[in-house]
Amino acid sequence: MLKPRLIEEKMLILLRQGKISKWFSGIGQEAISIGVTLAMDKDEYILPMHRNLGVFTAREIPLYRLFSQWQGKANGFTKGRDRSFHFGTQEFRIVGMISHLGPQLGVADGIALAHKLRKEKKLTAVFTGEGGTSEGDFHEALNIASVWDLPVLFCIENNGYGLSTPTKEQYNCKDLMDRGAGYGMDAYKIDGNNILEVYNRVSEIAESVRKNPRPVLLEFITFRMRGHEEASGTKYVPQELMDEWASKDPILNFRNYLMEEKILSEEQEKQFTEDIKAEIDHNLQLAYEEDNIIASESTELNDVYKPYEYEHFEENSEKEEVRFIDAISAGLRQSMQRHNDLVLMGQDIADYGGVFKITDGFLEEFGKERVRNTPICESGVVAAAMGLSINGMKAMVEMQFADFVSSGFNPIANYLAKVHYRWGQQADVVVRMPCGAGVGAGPFHSQTNEAWFTKIPGLKVIYPAFPLDAKGLLNTSFNDPNPVLFFEHKALYRSVRQEVPTGYYTIPFGKAALIQEGEEITIISYGAGAHWALDTLKENQAIKADLLDLRTLQPLDYDSIYKSVKKTGKVLVITEDTTFGSIASDIAASISENCFEFLDAPVMRLGSMETPVPFTKALEDQYLPKHSLAGKIQELLDY
Structure with missing residues (x-):
């Protein structure tokens, strides 16, 4: 003492x-x-x-x-x-x-x-x-x-x-x-x-x-x-005390x-x-004799994330057509099999299998110690995931809906994101985020809130649009020792199907997918927006467009973005988020700064109406930008 x-x-x-x-x-x-x-x-x-x-x-x-x-x-x-x-x-x-x-x-x-x-x-x-x-x-x-x-x-x-x-x-x-x-x-x-x-x-x-x-x-x-x-x-303390x-x-x-x-x-x-x-x-x-720290930009930037050398696992030849939700479930199951120290936590994910049934059957296969129902307390569960990482384990937290992450925002933004930069401790945590509108779920179950996290240094933000990408990127998320926010669009869960390898494979972060090639215009999107663009281009086959699916938002594939923009000279960035403060705005600004001399028109953005997400179908359809997409593309082509 x-x-x-x-x-x-x-x-x-x-x-x-x-x-x-x-x-x-x-x-x-x-x-x-x-x-x-x-x-x-x-x-x-x-x-x-x-x-x-x-x-x-x-x-x-x-x-x-x-x-x-x-x-x-x-x-x-x-x-x-x-x-x-x-x-x-x-x-x-x-x-x-x-x-x-x-x-x-x-x-x-x-x-x-x-x-x-x-x-x-x-x-x-x-x-x-x-x-x-x-x-x-x-x-x-x-x-x-x-x-x-x-x-x-x-x-x-x-x-x-x-x-x-x-x-x-x-x-x-x-x-x-x-x-x-x-x-x-x-x-x-x-x-x-x-x-x-x-x-x-x-x-x-x-x-x-x-x-x-x-x-x-x-x-x-x-x-x-x-x-x-x-x-x-201590003036506020009585002297006798x-x-x-x-x-x-x-x-x-x-x-x-x-x-x-x-x-x-x-x-x-x-x-x-x-x-x-x-x-x-x-x-x-x-x-006193120790030298003062000399500021180094590279040291500061390199310490935001724990260094991670991506290990690639090739796709196997055997494939089966599965839904988006099945691909996520398969990736989660295979990651649980691969990582014996991975613990899943979330509301109703055990016996019930989660509200979307993604973890259905996991309790029987992996046991209640690794597949854990949690009380309704997002902040405490995210913090517990951080503790698992400190003590040498991996953790996944399922937000029942991405909207509910606001109740766990503090430990994500102020603990997980900053812990490696502050004292070199990894946050080996994946937070799964079922998100998005188009399913009539209203203001509290429909947000796509990725922009809350893309601006926080220390977090990685993944947002796949297709089953094959979802499985491979989810597997990579569990291999990466840094905190990952993994967004899963609910409207895609059972509406999108694709041939997906049955075995374990990975896809690297920071690599966008060029879904379609053309010379007239670049369309950039992710999640449901990639499907809106694909549908619109199928209905208007005369449009020759590069369609770029970002897949990961942090890290972002600037090289692929700039390469396409320099080729076409016109670009539209689509997000389901409201436009103001969205990642679409940052992408548009980056293109303007780095590709200005190649542009033949202003960089255009398309996002949802600046309101909370409404419930009734007519209002929700009006809220989402899908109905405006064809007209926006034509406006840009005509510029």
């Missing part, structure tokens, strides 16, 4: 000197971090918060690496891309927080699930503050852990304030541990300023959880003696206890302090 306290005191000096940018103090809360960490095995994962410096020191991370991290230098853990405690390290089995707090609770679920599936007698500990318990992710994570009997210690540091908001304005129950009963889990309240109570209670509980895997909720009562971060101060908790300082009281028991002498304490201060000064000097 003395080491993190002395480090903090030094950091507060450096903060005032401008040598670090920010500090979140855990002074007065050291007993929790130290007690929990020492009660854990060193190969068990801990997910700390920004006041848990004791977790890092107790795991014996070299101090110069921590100091380099806080100064934004290369020997830290994020190459200067993130600060303070926003990092993880597989070497020390620590997974740092993100500022959105809540998702790390679900990540702990996924890590624990991997242990449980491998039948390892390991547990996971995850921290949150009392303020974080108000987030939906807290409740989702506890519910998932309870339903699946996951060995997770949910550690709440109840330190009195969420920034400046006191607990009485954060929740309306007497004790946060009381929430455990609602989730059917054991819960305990522990004096977080008593190191012996923390260590002994957590050690006992941890051993029990290893033998009988289940989640446990722990509420540690403590107090934050400094501001939320140093700049915010500060005085009361100052008398409960965990280090002071444990020191006095050790002195009374004649376990510790003043000479020993002095030596401890001198040794730690010397260690701090030596490691600070190492960090």
